[in-house]
Amino acid sequence: MTRAVLTWVLERLERGESVAMASVIEASGSVPGKPGSRLALTLSGARFGTIGGAGLELKVENALKEMLNGGRQEVREKGGKVETFVLYKDAKGEEATPLDSLCGGRVTVAMEVMDPM
Numbered sequence: 001m002t003r004a005v006l007t008w009v010l011e012r013l014e015r016g017e018s019v020a021m022a023s024v025i026e027a028s029g030s031v032p033g034k035p036g037s038r039l040a041l042t043l044s045g046a047r048f049g050t051i052g053g054a055g056l057e058l059k060v061e062n063a064l065k066e067m068l069n070g071g072r073q074e075v076r077e078k079g080g081k082v083e084t085f086v087l088y089k090d091a092k093g094e095e096a097t098p099l100d101s102l103c104g105g106r107v108t109v110a111m112e113v114m115d116p117m
Contacts, residue, residue, distance in 0.1 A: 002036075002038070004048075005021075005038045005040060005048060005049050008040060008048040008049075009021065009040050009048075009114065012040075012042055012046065013114060013115075013116045013117075014116070015116075016116045017042045017043070017044065017046075017116065018042065018043065018068055018113055018114065018115045018116065019040055019041070019042055019113070019114045020040065020041055020042075020064035020065070020067050020068045020111065020112070020113045020114075021038060021039065021040040021041075021064075021111070021112055021113075021114065022038065022039045022040075022051055022060045022061075022063075022064055022109050022110070022111045023036070023037070023038045023051075023109065023110045023111075024036065024037040024038070024051050024052070024107055024108070024109055025082070025108050025109065025110050026084075026106075026107070026108035027105065027106070027107045027108070028105050028106050029087075029104050029105020029106060030104045030105050031052060031056075031087055031104075031105040031106070031107050032052035032053055032054070032056075033050075033051040033052025033053075033056060033057075033107050033109075034052075037049070037050060037051045037052060038051065039051045039057065039060065039061065039064070041061065041064055041065070041068075042068070043065075043068050043069070047061075051107075051109060052107070055087075056085055056087060056107060056109075059085065060083075060109055060111065063081075063083070063111055064111055064113075067080075067111065067112075067113045068113055079112060080110060080111050080112030080113065081110075081111050081112075082108060082109070082110045082111075083108070083109055083111070084106060084107070084108045084109075085106065085107050085108075085109065086105075086106050087104065087105055087106070087107065
């Protein structure tokens with residue numbers, strides 16, 4: 001994790017805000033988000049970083065917001081979730097979440113929520 005992302009997350013946690021974070025843990029093909037890319041956000045709308053932009057980032061951002069809002073409590077109780085996305089034109093359902101994209105590849109993203117102590 002880069003120092004900048006970690007510092008940003010710690011500052012929010014110290015203020016009493018919960019933070020949701022997504023981390024690209026695996027990528028193959030022509031995709032913008034490379035392993036180690038991170039996106040963190042809070043319920044107030046503050047955000048830091050990127051996991052590659054476009055449809056992938058929007059889909060992941062919506063999942064993080066849902067987790068922050070208490071949705072899918074079982075996911076939070078498990079410590080988060082890992083989801084694989086396939087990115088290519090006219091993507092259809094596979095063993096991964098399809099995203100209609102001009103890119104061509106797969107991205108696996110870990111998502112978690114951190115609550116202040």
